[in-house]
Amino acid sequence: MEKTDVSSQVLTQLAVKIMLVIAALCLGALAPSTWAADDRDDAGARAAFLKAYPVFMHPRCLNCHPAGDAPLQGDDSLPHAQNVQRGPEGRGRYALKCANCHQAANLPGENLPPGNPKWHMPPPGMRMVFQGKSPGDLCKQLKDPAQNGGMTLEELIDHVSHDKLVLWGWDPGNGRSKPPSHVEFVDHLRTWVKKGAACPE
Amino acid sequence: MSGIFNLSRRKFCQAGMLAGGGLILGFYLPGLDRAAAAAPPIEGTFAPNAFLKIGTDDLVTVIVNHSEMGQGVYTALPMLVAEELDADWSKVRFEAAPVDPVYNHALWGMQATGGSTSTWTEYERLRQAGATARAMLIAAAAAAWKVAPSSLRAEQGQVVHTASGRRLTYGQLAEKAAGLAPPKNVKLKDPKNFKLIGKPAKRLDTPEKVNGQGVYGLDVKVSGLLTALIARPPVFGGKVKSFDAEKAKAVPGVRQVVQIDRGIAVVAEGFWAAKRGREALGIVWDEGPQAGLDSRKQREQFAELAAQPGAVAKQKGDADAALAGAAKKIEAIYELPYLAHAPMEPLNCVADVRGGSCEIWVGTQFQTGDRDTAVEITGLKPGQVKLHTMLLGGGFGRRAVPDSHFVREAVQVSKAVKAPVKVVWTREDDIRGGYYRPVVYHAIAAGLDGAGHPVTWRHRIVCQSFTVDTPFEGAMMEHGVDASAVEGARGLPYEIPNLLVDWKRAPGAVPCLWWRSVGHSHNAFVVESFFDEVARAAGKDPYEFRRALLKNHPRHKRALELAAQKAGWGKPLPPGMGRGLAVHESFKSFVAQVAEVSVSKEGKIRVHRVVCAIDCGPVVNPDTIAAQMESGIVFGLSAALYGEITFANGRVQQRNFHDYPVLRINEMPVVEVHIVSSKDAMGGVGETGVPPIAPAVANAIFAATGRRIRRLPIRGEDLKKV
Amino acid sequence: MIKLKVNRKEYTVDINPETPLLWVLRENLGLTGTKFGCGMALCGACTVHLDGEAVRSCVTPVARAEGKEITTIEGLSLDSGHPLQQAWIAEDVPQCGYCMSGQIMSAAVLLRENPRPADADIDAAMAGNICRCGAYQRIRRAIHLAARIQGQGGGR
Incomplete structure (x- = not known):
């Protein structure tokens, strides 16, 4: 099946890239043994992905990964009130660029604009939609370098582990709800990758 | 008879008005009501109503006794003076009046701006001021040239000797005119000779509002x-x-x-x-005692009050008996929330x-x-x-x-x-600070006879009074009824033989106030929405049904017909869209609006176009009228779609524009304004655009979806297709 | 001490660095053309340019503005000659006028980045600016007019 082919292809690429990553970036966290292909367990991978899935669907994560071209806001994920648009670079448009209000840090006070130095949405060329995606579709999208910004799976793990904007989800500022545990989220994704990164149906 | 006083000769030190010299004119007209007429001015303490200053620099400054809050009085009122003065409009300036009885509102005996009254209450006396000054300037020129005043004419800020072509500017004549006694009876222009009034004039306050210099x-x-x-x-x-x-x-x-x-x-x-x-x-x-105030409980309390008779605001025939005997009964409950004004400037x-x-x-x-x-x-x-x-x-x-x-x-x-x-005040202080449009509960019923003609109309309004125990009580309370609660309901324009409108006063622990169009803001929604229900129940077209019953209300009818015609009433719309209309009289003007609305399957309401027709009698600045209609429509739409102040545990639950949203530019419908050519009495424009929009939109939603909106704000989730 | 460059002039203010830029402009520098409307970046009345971007000064700690070019409505043009100001006057846009500094500062970014904006661009640029008087239709018209004035090199 094509799916399997893609997975194995990805895994083959992984082996090469892992060496490069270790050499170039000295990333000790991801030991080569973690990625051994003989750990493959499709059912286990799917189960792990399903455990991580609610985080992607949490408003703190989903709101900037909408199906349309407007960011969402609030726990009810309504379109951003000021008709804010994704814009050509995922940074808003004209007088409504994200960083005009969303600054380097969360502003203190309820409902004031949260902030992060990297505050943005996926650009139009790499939309990385979460909203409305089934676990299977989301999984495929995350794994597809053409859709995920050319990331390998370990880069993906690194991204969700360390990216400051991802981490903002767990430090969203006054009164905002947080997604389930970040540590467990990363663990689930690691397990998913370790077991071969199969996608749920 | 007007009493016009030349203040240049008096000791009058308000607001540095004598700076620069020139002609300063104050004048008194008997108030338009009996109370003011009963208290004629006494020498030394007299109360002229408005002032005009002509400087040696040719600038004509009109001291405006009404506050500029966007409605255009700093332009419309100077236009009245400038018209009769034959002033050069480019030399006309405005100045806010200081507080003084001389600047009292012509009707109210106090200095105040409201009720969409500024232009029509000043229409006579400010023109009189301009005409008087013009006569004095002509007299000054006549004296200077030793010619008869009748040989002179005024134009564009100058007095011209027609025979010789000699000219003096108003600035050159101001000092001389300042020494003259004002003439007693000046003649106002025939409106057909108006040069400024009735034509679009540029607002005098725009320049300072685009460069940050205007001082709020x-x-x-x-x-x-x-x-x-x-x-x-x-x-x-x-x-x-x-x-x-x-x-x-x-x-x-x-x-x-x-x-x-x-x-x-x-x-x-x-x-x-x-x-x-x-x-x-x-x-x-x-x-304190309101710690338990809760909007849900309040709603139940109002429903109980609505079951009890109120103070009668209007009665004709026997509405109850006619309802009991009607071939078809239509009954409904309508509800509207507290609303904050939320002006942009806290x-x-x-x-x-x-x-x-x-x-x-x-x-x-x-x-x-x-x-x-x-x-x-x-x-x-x-x-x-x-x-x-x-x-x-x-x-x-x-x-x-x-x-x-x-x-x-x-x-x-x-x-x-x-x-x-x-x-x-912060915005939170403003939103939570009270002085809201009151929450209102309406119980309304109508009956049709066998032929589908309406035979009875019974309307009960439950809300608090915000005028009792204030200086405005005397003006607002009539036979135990607060006019501000029933205005727009008691004057039902439709020909229905039996009518009862009553008001049940609700407890008023929350400070409330007039909110742009006051009682009309809720009564127009109820009357015009329910009338649409009655039309549908009778199986009639809502436009034709209205027209037929407005035969004794020609101004309503003309506005309605113009709006319907310009909107293309009856012409097909794309699927999913509906057209709704409403017509309403308020503040002496008559406004009809047709709204075109679509509702998505998620319940998202989009108002695409609003066609508005207004009959406000003679027109001063048509561009301001258009602006005020646009403004009223946006204000009313914000309320209809979003506006709601609610209470839980005694506290206001909203606090800023994220939870008290207002319309933004991306939601703005195309608005077309048409002015009925009218020689009837002049009415107001500041508030009159507001009342018809909510019912026009609600009626359009009914046309689009078959769902009747009886509660504001309109809840999109109620309109979702399941 | 914080150094600010506002409308091409240098200022030094002794102020708590968390103070929103809005209040420093209005109270310390006397530039009251920039307005307070909500304090939460919801209404846009306080919009100024920070290195050319339309920031909401009510939520911008003054420390963020240090070392950046700040432009307020007072510095947009020398004599109300910006194409937007000309167009605003031509269309008689303002009613109460309170929101207009913010509206114009937002529109200025739009016109710089898109000299011929379509209605959708105007919606994308201007929906952060509330006008309680409802002058939106005229704002739209004036932006289109300003684009034409700018296109003909008519700005000052």
Whole structure:
């Protein structure tokens, strides 16, 4: 099946890239043994992905990964009130660029604009939609370098582990709800990758 | 008979009006009501109503006694003067009047702006002022040239000797004219000779509103000015139990903490310090009797009140008996929430109380009340209180406050700290600060006979009164009925033989106020929506049904017909779209609107187009009329789609534009305004665009979806397709 | 001490660095053309340019503005000659006028980045600026007019 082919292809690429990553970036966290292909367990991978899935669907994560071209806001994920648009670079448009209000840090006070130095949405060329995606579709999208910004799976793990904007989800500022545990989220994704990164149906 | 006084010859020191010299004209006209006419002016204490200044620099300054809050009075009122004066419009300027009985509203005996009355109440007397000045300028030129006044004409700010072509500008004639006695009876122009009135004029206040130079109350600069924020009770009627002034004073920049009637004032070097200081106060409140106020419970309470008869506002025939005997009965409950005005400029006031003087700078719609409040607090004489009316960053009624509370606060704080103080309201203070359009519960019924003709109409309105116990009570209460509660309902224009409109007064623990179009803001929604229900029940087209029953109301009918015709009433619309209409009289004007609306399957409402027709009688500035209709439509749409103040545990649940949203540009419909050519009595335009929009939209939603909206704001989730 | 460059002039202010830029402009520098409307970046009345971007000064700690070019309505043009100001006058856009500084500052970014904006661009640029008087239709018209004035080199 094509799916399997893609997975194995990805895994083959992984082996090469892992060496490069270790050499170039000295990333000790991801030991080569973690990625051994003989750990493959499709059912286990799917189960792990399903455990991580609610985080992607949490408003703190989903709101900037909408199906349309407007960011969402609030726990009810309504379109951003000021008709804010994704814009050509995922940074808003004209007088409504994200960083005009969303600054380097969360502003203190309820409902004031949260902030992060990297505050943005996926650009139009790499939309990385979460909203409305089934676990299977989301999984495929995350794994597809053409859709995920050319990331390998370990880069993906690194991204969700360390990216400051991802981490903002767990430090969203006054009164905002947080997604389930970040540590467990990363663990689930690691397990998913370790077991071969199969996608749920 | 008008009494016109040449003030250039008098000692008159208000607002530095004598600076620059020239002709200054004050004049008195008997008030348009009996009360004012009964109190003729006495020499020395006389009360002229408006002023005009012509400088040696050719500038014509009209001192405007109505507050500019966007409605265009700083242009429309000078136009009245300039028309009769034959002034050069490019030389016309405006100036806000100081507080003084001479500037009282022609009807109300106090200086105030509201009720969409500014233009029509000044239409005669400001033209009279212009015509008088023109006659004096001509007389001055006649004396200078030793010719007969009849040989002269005035044009474009000059007096011209027709035979010789000699000319003198008004500026050149001003000093001479200042020495003359005003003529007694000047003739006003035949409207067909108007050069300015009736044609679009550029607003005089636009230039200062596009470069940041216009000075609103919040922009006032005074040497040594301090800024105060006030902590007010979180529950209306609450009181301070205890607070920690030291903690607030520990915030850098905080100077003083003072308790006043309405709360605790934190006085600081600037806004931010005052805000941080206020947050540090740690106030413990006695929440008082309203601590349990809850909008859901209140709704049940109002429903119970609606089952009891109210005070009769209008009665014709026997509405109940006719209903009992009707072939078809239609009954409905309509509900509307509290609404905040939310003007763009949050409330504010600068007061400087020192020694024997009190100076106030404020964007206000009620100068007399504000001044009297300062007199009461300071013990000064009225003449010792100087009040400067600044530009208002929106009013909508919120700045016409019978208790002058936002001026009271500033005067009390300034008096306590002995320094000029600017009291600033945050947006949260504004949204949670009360003085709302009241919450209203309507029980309404109609009956049709066998042929589908309406035979009876019974309308009960349950809401509080906000005029009882205020200086406006006398004007508003009629036979135990608060006119502001029933206006727009008691004057049902449709020919129905049996009619009963009554008002059941509800408890009024929440401070309420006139909100742009006042009672019309809810009554028009109910009457025009329910009339649509009746038309549908009768199986009739809502437009034709209205027309047929408006035969004795030609102005309603003309506006309705014009709007329907321009909107293409009856022409097919794309699927998913509906057209709705409403017509309503308010503030002596007649406005019809047709709205085109679509509703998505997610329940998202989009108002695409609104066609508006207005008959306001003679037109002064048609562009302002169009602007006011656009404005009223947006204001009414914001309320219809989003506006709602609710209570839980005694507290207002909204606080800023994220949970009290208003229309934004991406939601703006195309608005077309058509003015009915009319020689009928002049009416107002500031509020009259608001009432018809909610019912027009609700009726359009019915046309699009078959769902009847009986509760505002319209809830998109109720319109989702399941 | 914080150094600010506002409308091409240098200022030094002794202020708590968390203070929103809005209040420093209005109270310390006397530039009251920039307005307070909500304090939460919801209404746009306080919009100024920070290195050319339309920031909401009510939520911008003054420290963020240090070392950047700040432009307020007072510095947009020398004599109200910006194409937007000309167009605003031509269309008689303002009613109460309170929101207009913010509207114009937002529109200025739009016109710089898109000299011929379509209605959708105007919606994308201007929906952060509330006008309670409802002048939106005229704002739209005036932006289109300003684009034409700018296109003909008519700005000052």
